Amino acid sequence: MSHEVIKHPGLNLGAAHGPQHDASEALMFGFWIFLMSDAILFGLVFASYVTLVNATAGGPEPHALYDIKSVFIETLLLLASSFTFGMASLALKYQHSTARLIGWLMVTLVLGVTFLDFELHDFVSMFAKDGVPSRSGFLSAFFDLVPLHGLHVAGGCIWLICLVGQIAKYGVDTQAKHGVMRLALFWHFLDIVWIAIYSVVYLAGLA
Amino acid sequence: MIDQFRDDEETASRKLEERKDFYSYVWGFSLALAMTLVPFAVVHWGAMRGLSLLIFIGAIALVQMAVHFRFFLHIGWRQKREDLLLLLFSTLLMVIMGAGTIWIMASLAMRMSLPASP
Amino acid sequence: MSFAEQFQHPLGRLSLESLPFWQMLNDPTRGNVINGVIGTAAALMVVIGTLVTIAMITKYRKWSVLWSQWLTSPDHKKIGIMYVVLALVMLIRALMEALLMRAQQAFGLEGGFLSPDHFAQLFSTHGTIMIFFVAMPFLTGIINYVMPLQIGARDVSFPVLNSISFWLTAAGAALVMISLCIGKFSTGGWFGYPPYTEASFSPGVGPDYWIWALTLASLASTFSGINFAVTIYKKRAPGMKLMVMPLFTWTALCTSIIMIFAMPPLTVAMAQLALDRYLGFHFFTNELGGNMMNFANLFWLFGHPEVYILVLPSFGVYSELISTFSGKSLFGYRSMVIATMAIVALSFAVWMHHFFTMGQSANINAVFGIASMLIGIPTGVKIYDWMWTIFRGRVRFTVPMIYSIGFIYLFVLGGITGILLASPTIDYQVHNTVFLVAHFHNVAIPGALFGLLAGYHFWFPKAFGFRLNERMGKVSAFCWIFGFMLAFFPLYALGLMGLPRRSVAYTEPSYVPLEIAAFLGAILLTVALVTLVVQLWVSIKQRDKNRVFAGDPWDGRSLEWSVSAPPPEYNFAVIPVVTGRDAFTLAKEGGKAYPLPESYTDIEMPKNSVMGPVLGAIGFALAFGLVWHILWMVILFFVAAVVTMIVYGFARDTTRIVPAQQVQQEHRRWLDAVAAATGISRADEYQSANQGLAEMTIHEVPA
Amino acid sequence: MGVTRHIIYRHVGPDGPLGFPNSPTTFSEAATSQECTMMTIGDPCGRMRRSKAATSGSSVCVSALMLAGCSGDTHLSFLDPQGPVASGQRWHFVESLAVLLVFVAIPVFVLTAWFLWRYRYGAKSSRYTPKWNYSALLEIASWAGPVVIVVLLGIIVWRATHALDPYKPLASDQPALRLQIIGYDWKWLFIYPDQGIASIGVLALPVGRPVAIQLTSATVMQSLHIPALGSQIYAMGGMVTQLHLQADRPGRSLGENNMYNGNGFHQQRFSAVAMTPERFSAWVDEVHLHGIALNDQSLKHISQRSTRAELIAALSQPGASDGNIYFKGATDALFSTVVKATKSGTPVAPASVRQEFANRAPLAARKPTESATDKVQ
């Protein structure tokens, strides 16, 4: 069993799921490619940020704007949500009860929404310190990069709600399974992007 | 009877697999947690400075990404070839594009500032 | 006026002034009248064209057929054809603009008849349309049609996504078209460098039209790329290993890879420019830390790989054609594949050669210059391998082959000028002169478009069941080739004489003769296009004489020739098993080309889906609202888009079954027709006798 | 000209850069106007004809200074080089082209034609090997050939790129002439900081002396290009690029902008006129005597979006009547002031986003420049 080739990134359903496992291969591969394309997108937004980080044009600088504690909490929230999503994936793979699957998904959702809430607070406090995107090239780049990740997370949250809705309506059918599996990839991927933001924007910015 | 036995064996192996999968997430989570905490502490309490700090942050970040890929996204050597190749190719492109951009922009910035004295 | 206020008016920035004839009526100076008349005529053509189309469809009661058979169809073959039709419609506009530009420049000594502003819109729309809404849809269409057939698949991996891609492209095209009727298009060229395209220098709607049209096209291409790549990786027929795939499929795969990775930089550039324009960010402005050089950097990170998106599928077509019409298997298959992959990799590493003159260090310039030249190596390998394929073959000078020969000669010249441009030292002299214009038309037309045209002639009988008129095809092909030479070779000389690109007029009398020659060339190109249209019309009239239902009119080599023409919606009654390269030729040689299956099974096919048209319409409306700052439209259609996708997530039961019995019936009917047909030799290819069954004649002729 | 309302700017000025009416020069009016007439007739390209806007008010044209520039055609191309940079580029171009034609084009052209003929369908006796698709020798040759060519070209390119880097000062025993160029829509302002003068429409250069140029733009991206003298380089707002040129002999070369920047783009041309050092200093003196003051007011006019002809009309001062404009009182500080001003823009202060947006000019109010230029065209 364990010598089986893993068919696609993320937790594989495994042979126990029969044709649903096989059918996931192309779908997951497609989504994986999409994520790679998205990764390039983020990479370039990062590159833009790096080229503009010194272009403060006399406006506020990273030190004056970033709140490392809040960012640290956000990081923990996201990390925890990745773990809880992992638990949801396990519930799916090992066919635990639907309630358990939904439960883990909801915990993940709560963590995600809390993250967004913290992030919004960060932005608002930056605004108050004249840290608005139209103030300088640096702030433009910041407000391109970090909210872009935030938007992705928000999209993930909406998707998550829809999946829960689908499960409520149709049970854990093929499409719901594939949905959860793709969202899992998406969620873990966003985590990786956040590590880059955490390190490049915040830690390095305050270093 | 034999069927029953086979089923039991299968459940047992699935149990085992589940444990393995579960610990993969636990490991991933703990490692990631550590790698979030350490650079945070270093920056927050100013244990390092300048370039070495930047390198440290960067290195830890890379390791943490690898950890996420391994334990959360389950990317490994038993992967289908195209999944792994895709990841490597994307990484290559990201390096070319990112490094190229920074190289070019830095050169331009250097050569285009207003000369100090006329 | 604040941001909120800008968006406050229910019609946003829309007003009567946005109509093309408004200025002419209010201020009837000579220049305004000329521009107004041309603009109004163009707008009328769009409006009338649309109305006539709608009227005709209504008159012949074709709406429901159109809707259920085409617009909502997830069938890759139909989507492919719709892409090509879209390309053709857009081509008509872009070609007319090209003609106008050439006419303007021919009379451009001291003025001409167009205003600079009008001319700027012409080159901007022409470039944008040709790249994004002619070449891209055309090649995407051909890949769509041919690739699944070549790999023995029933459809692409994500048929509905395919339809969505098409409709997003169409929405982008519609946005460019409507800019003729309402408002103006950008004047910043196809790459629209800021700060010129920033709100402070181009406050109008033009750049916004351009931004959103490109964004739609870019999204669509990303999805197409993903779709094709997954299809090729996961849906090949048994035995079709990667190194067995036909070369066109290889190039389709490589093109898809470029689409997947080259579109993000464009999306980023467009998004950042939009943020600058709409929300006052400072990515590319002069002031407050903006850095327009990064726009150039991002755009060409996309732009250079993009030109290989344009040319690679055509390389694939040439490979198929030259092998087929030389009656010989392709020389150096492995080299060809490696070369194609090398081009993909290199294409991402040379983008800076588009701005050698921006001022970076000589080291960087030299590195990127030499990297650009490296592309000459794999490209050269391809050229040589095609030559070795002809070598010791039996070449039939059919229309596609004439295009291929024109390609080899002209593309090598265009490639050479590319190599010249890749030398920073030379580029410092000819950058942004018409020498550059000559270069890229020289590679884009003989390289990309000739290939697509050749592919059109090659696969037309497969798609529609009858052959195109050969004689007119030849006339058209020669007009293309010589028209091209006449239209663009003079530009090399003009560029060396210092004429900048995008000049509406000039003061140098010595430019005139060359400009006139180029104008005549453009007329000849128009003749070529007209001939092409007439050819289509004539061929449709004569279609009964030229039917090739059996499906293999040219002694084809890959799987698409092994099914009927046109193929059934499920492509293959039974998925073929592949044993090696040139799968169909192998089967023919083994006498197993038309096997009779023992049994048939039910085939599962995707149901029609309204997602494509609906998302296309929403995308169009959203973009339109953004362009004109119509707030309610933006909100409404943004919500609509989200809701649509959510609803689609809840859709179940999206497939239907084609019963085995129906498959059997259709397949048997075709097999009977094949049995009834007589095989013809290659000499009789263009006779009515060609019913699509090739006589197997492989007689080696020893030295 | 009469056919349309376009005013295509002709090079009225270069040969007579100092078209000051009644300028008390050392040259007699009679002689110069006679010469003008003569040259007007003799000019094969009709370059001496003037657009109405440009000539109005000009009755005298002092062209003796520029005789050399007048004597032939404008040099358009680097294939007709007037200085060391352009001739280096020409040599590199010819060399590369030759390599490519001889080793790439000709073999492909000849072999393809030959193969096509020999292995045409009707040819019964030529060899036919439908299955033959591999030959190690041919494969190696197909890869190795291009590799060799690229290596060869690569060496040439590496050397040429470094040798002809536009940032690299030219070797010379004379000190370089400093020049600062600011791109405006749609004209270039040439500043001679050490001479304290400036000009629009004509760039005067002393022969044999390197010129060290700094460029910037007061508006959008532009590209300065004088083909017969040397490289082109972008000029960008808030940034400074550099270019080094030299003219070897007296003559007039075409200068232009190669980066599209709006309606007046094609009129953003000028003449680069190389002259002997003596004439150059005479020219400088002349400008000092008769130039317009380069002050806030004239700068305000210059920075409008206008063509040179429109600018002349707007300045409505003598000293601009030959189609070129000359300024005295140019300071060294002007260039860096423009760079800084463009870079900083108008700082925006507000603390809240709402106010931030409120500060942006209304779109409607930003329009007029376009219609203003439409009129002229």
Ligand code: HEA
């Ligand atoms: C694929 C790209 C493409 C193609 C095909 C063309 C085709 C043509 N182009 Fe253009 N052109 C561009 C891409 C292209 N162009 C770009 C990117 C620019 C730069 C814009 C800018 O400055 O920003 C430009 C700019 C440009 C200029 C402005 C030059 C300047 O800046 O000074 C001119 C001037 O005359 C010109 C002329 C022509 C002419 C005469 C044709 C044609 O007449 C040549 C004939 C080709 C065709 C008619 C199309 C091919 C035929 C088909 C696709 C067949 C379809 C058939 C079926 C579907 C069955 N082009």
Ligand code: HEA
């Ligand atoms: C289909 C499109 C297409 C293709 C295939 C190419 C192919 C190439 N292009 Fe071109 N290019 C464009 C479309 C294309 N280009 C466009 C649209 C622009 C302008 C955009 C704009 O500004 O608007 C442009 C601009 C452009 C520039 C920028 C110039 C400038 O802005 O100043 C450069 C510079 O290096 C360049 C180089 C090349 C090179 C080296 C190749 C090579 O790939 C060519 C390789 C082919 C050969 C060399 C011939 C065959 C080879 C042999 C027979 C083997 C032996 C030869 C050697 C070893 C050398 N191109």
Ligand code: CUA
């Ligand atoms: Cu020469 Cu006036």
Ligand SMILES: [Cu+2]
């Ligand atoms: Cu390129």
